[in-house]
Amino acid sequence: MNRNYYNTLSLPLDATPDEIREAYYEKIKQYHPDADPSPEAKQLFFLIQEAYEELNDPQKRMEYDNSLDIGESTSILSREIYSAPSIQLIDEEQLLYYMIEITQNKLGINSREMPVCLVLLVDRSTSMSGERLVIVKNGLLRLMKQLKEDDMVGVIAFSDKAEIIIPMMTVGKARFQEQKILSIQAFGATEMYKGLNCAESLINTRDKKQYSKKIILLTDGHTYGDEELCQDLAESLGQKSIGLYAVGFGNEWNDGFLDKITEISGGVAEFAETSEQLINFFQEKIIKNSGVYADMIQMEVMSTDHAKVNYCFRIAPDAAPIQINPVVRLGSLNDNSRLIILFELIVSPMRKEMKNCKLLNGKIIFDVPGLEVQKKRLFFNVEVPVSFQQHKQPPGNSMINAISKLTLYRMQEKARQEVRANLPKKASQRLNQLASQLLDQGEKELAINIIQESQNIQRSGYFTKDGEKRIKYGTRKLLLNSGVEREI
Amino acid sequence: MIQCSNCQEYNLPGALFCSECGSRLLPSGSSKTQTLQKTPSDLLIPEMPKAQLEDEKTIPVKDAVITLMIVENGQVLHLAGRSEYTIGRISEGQPILPDIDLTPYGAFAQGVSRLHLSIKIQKSGVFVTDLGSSNGTRVNAQKIVPNVDYPIIHGDTIVLGKIKLQILIHR
Numbered sequence: 189m190n191r192n193y194y195n196t197l198s199l200p201l202d203a204t205p206d207e208i209r210e211a212y213y214e215k216i217k218q219y220h221p222d223a224d225p226s227p228e229a230k231q232l233f234f235l236i237q238e239a240y241e242e243l244n245d246p247q248k249r250m251e252y253d254n255s256l257d258i259g260e261s262t263s264i265l266s267r268e269i270y271s272a273p274s275i276q277l278i279d280e281e282q283l284l285y286y287m288i289e290i291t292q293n294k295l296g297i298n299s300r301e302m303p304v305c306l307v308l309l310v311d312r313s314t315s316m317s318g319e320r321l322v323i324v325k326n327g328l329l330r331l332m333k334q335l336k337e338d339d340m341v342g343v344i345a346f347s348d349k350a351e352i353i354i355p356m357m358t359v360g361k362a363r364f365q366e367q368k369i370l371s372i373q374a375f376g377a378t379e380m381y382k383g384l385n386c387a388e389s390l391i392n393t394r395d396k397k398q399y400s401k402k403i404i405l406l407t408d409g410h411t412y413g414d415e416e417l418c419q420d421l422a423e424s425l426g427q428k429s430i431g432l433y434a435v436g437f438g439n440e441w442n443d444g445f446l447d448k449i450t451e452i453s454g455g456v457a458e459f460a461e462t463s464e465q466l467i468n469f470f471q472e473k474i475i476k477n478s479g480v481y482a483d484m485i486q487m488e489v490m491s492t493d494h495a496k497v498n499y500c501f502r503i504a505p506d507a508a509p510i511q512i513n514p515v516v517r518l519g520s521l522n523d524n525s526r527l528i529i530l531f532e533l534i535v536s537p538m539r540k541e542m543k544n545c546k547l548l549n550g551k552i553i554f555d556v557p558g559l560e561v562q563k564k565r566l567f568f569n570v571e572v573p574v575s576f577q578q579h580k581q582p583p584g585n586s587m588i589n590a591i592s593k594l595t596l597y598r599m600q601e602k603a604r605q606e607v608r609a610n611l612p613k614k615a616s617q618r619l620n621q622l623a624s625q626l627l628d629q630g631e632k633e634l635a636i637n638i639i640q641e642s643q644n645i646q647r648s649g650y651f652t653k654d655g656e657k658r659i660k661y662g663t664r665k666l667l668l669n670s671g672v673e674r675e676i
Numbered sequence: 677m678i679q680c681s682n683c684q685e686y687n688l689p690g691a692l693f694c695s696e697c698g699s700r701l702l703p704s705g706s707s708k709t710q711t712l713q714k715t716p717s718d719l720l721i722p723e724m725p726k727a728q729l730e731d732e733k734t735i736p737v738k739d740a741v742i743t744l745m746i747v748e749n750g751q752v753l754h755l756a757g758r759s760e761y762t763i764g765r766i767s768e769g770q771p772i773l774p775d776i777d778l779t780p781y782g783a784f785a786q787g788v789s790r791l792h793l794s795i796k797i798q799k800s801g802v803f804v805t806d807l808g809s810s811n812g813t814r815v816n817a818q819k820i821v822p823n824v825d826y827p828i829i830h831g832d833t834i835v836l837g838k839i840k841l842q843i844l845i846h847r
Contacts, residue, residue, distance in 0.1 A: 271690065271692065272690065275690070276689060276690075276818055277820070277821055277824065277826075278689065278818040278819050278820060278821065279812060279819040279820060279821045279822065280677070280688075280689070280818070280819040281688050281689075282688055282689040282690040283688045283689070283690035283691050284690050285690075285692070534688070535690075537819070538821050539821060539822075540821060540823075540824070541821065541824045576826050576827055578689065578816070578818065582692070583692070588692060591692050591693060592692075592693055592698075592700075595693040595694075595695065595698050596698055598695070599695075599698055618696075621683070621696070621697040621698060622698060624697075624698075625697075625698040625699070
């Protein structure tokens with residue numbers, strides 16, 4: 189990190205005096221000699237004081253700003269799309285869809301090739317024995333061939349204990365240790381926290397910031413009793429910008445839980461049944477992920493009195509629902525990807541006439557590697573005019589596409605809820621409707637899966653375990669392949 | 677509320693796809709204009725100019741004739757000669773009576789308030805205002821905000837409580 193006062197305090201160029209003060213107090217707490225006795229902390233501590241002195245005084249700050257070489261063009265492009273240009277003046281609820289898209293400005297200062305630092309966390313509990321472990325091993329070996337010599341990698345196998353198979357080292361060196369991967373045996377129960385804890389320590393042995401850090405959890409099971417610990421750990425990973433990703437095998441793994449912990453850190457969970465799917469996952473999430481142009485992306489969302497966020501979904505680069513916390517971590521973006529987020533807003537009934545309505549506001553904060561002042565902020569403000577008439581023209585294709593796929597994803601969510609609530613008839617009916625829609629759109633394979641599950645539910649009242657996950661992740665993938673990315 | 681043409685479920689205004697069956701929702705407000713039935717009905721003035729179903733943009737206020745058609749049975753009420761009418765339900769012992777009484781059409785059972793809606797005819801157009809009714813008023817299926825003047829056009833549907841009317845504006 190270069191010796192720039194804004195970067196020292198992790199502030200964007202347009203930080204307000206209040207924000208500067210807040211950042212200062214936070215950083216002092218962090219690097220105070222009592223809190224951190226290391227010599228690096230001491231250096232930073234003095235730098236923080238210096239930075240605050242310069243930036244807190246408006247005159248000094250102005251002079252400092254002028255001395256910086258901020259001649260960069262915008263590195264990020266952003267776009268907003270609304271489902272309608274106005275909302276109606278009505279005394280009942282109505283919906284409005286709002287979509288944000290962030291892409292790379294090809295003409296600006298851009299991405300940095302960031303080598304990856306990976307920890308591969310392999311579940312080696314008894315249930316993984318046989319085909320599953322073979323698929324994982326093959327996938328890992330293939331991955332090692334595709335990584336670059338200078339990337340860093342570590343491998344851990346865990347069950348109710350964690351064992352470091354390959355300590356953190358360059359891929360170049362690790363390639364000589366492949367035998368160790370092949371000799372991983374399956375035994376023991378599953379205690380995920382033990383594995384995650386070990387992975388966290390291992391990845392922290394490389395503390396330089398110029399790596400893109402990821403922990404990939406490969407598992408087929410549930411963990412018991414340590415869910416909260418895992419969540420807290422995921423939170424701390426997120427804060428350090430370490431992405432936690434998960435691949436679930438078979439039908440026993442707790443998808444809700446894995447979704448949750450990966451989401452906290454800006455990663456994603458996926459379902460894999462074949463070697464090909466695992467290799468594809470590695471390809472998409474790791475190999476293609478060089479050249480980061482936006483890092484540590486965070487989004488803060490604030491509702492207004494007039495509307496609330498009913499649903500929020502990330503469409504790209506990974507399709508997954510987003511919990512508005514109100515802070516959301518969204519990972520990073522590389523040269524080949526863009527960030528697309530879709531909000532479904534429920535506007536409250538109106539009790540009096542108004543010309544404009546504020547529905548939502550927030551900001552997206554991220555680091556741009558390579559810029560002199562690293563932090564950048566994008567504010568968004570959803571405010572729409574109110575009209576008597578319903579706007580007749582439908583929105584553009586990209587919006588329609590996104591909402592269409594999202595509707596299908598939520599239909600399967602509802603069907604799953606209905607099964608849990610012991611309403612097999614309703615669930616079955618809904619799945620049939622979902623299947624009709626998918627057939628209309630040419631998604632034959634997924635539709636057939638769904639029809640089979642629908643019949644199974646009518647008979648037994650339950651999903652087959654495989655089936656439930658296939659449908660959930662299958663409909664998610666639709667969003668990813670919806671063509672929204674390309675169209676926009 | 678928007679009704680799905682595929683599964684008949686209701687969706688919130690602004691929805692693009694039915695949340696029940698996933699079908700695309702077609703934009704609402706495409707009600708067809710009903711032809712007038714020439715039945716003797718409540719005329720407020722003895723002679724009525726010929727019914728002309730035309731563009732209402734250039735209505736001179738004085739000559740405007742509003743016809744309310746009760747959708748359920750096709751009966752019509754003609755309004756002419758005034759620039760403002762109140763619609764509601766006459767009930768005993770009331771100080772203010774509405775100009776148009778919907779009691780003969782089942783107003784009480786259908787949730788029509790005593791002073792439910794006002795229709796104003798101005799140079800700029802025709803407006804309806806919900807007067808703070810208990811069950812509300814819907815214009816083309818959307819519930820309007822009380823005490824706000826909403827512009828309406830020929831062919832719009834207005835629902836008072838549960839009574840559905842279609843408004844026809846003639847020059």
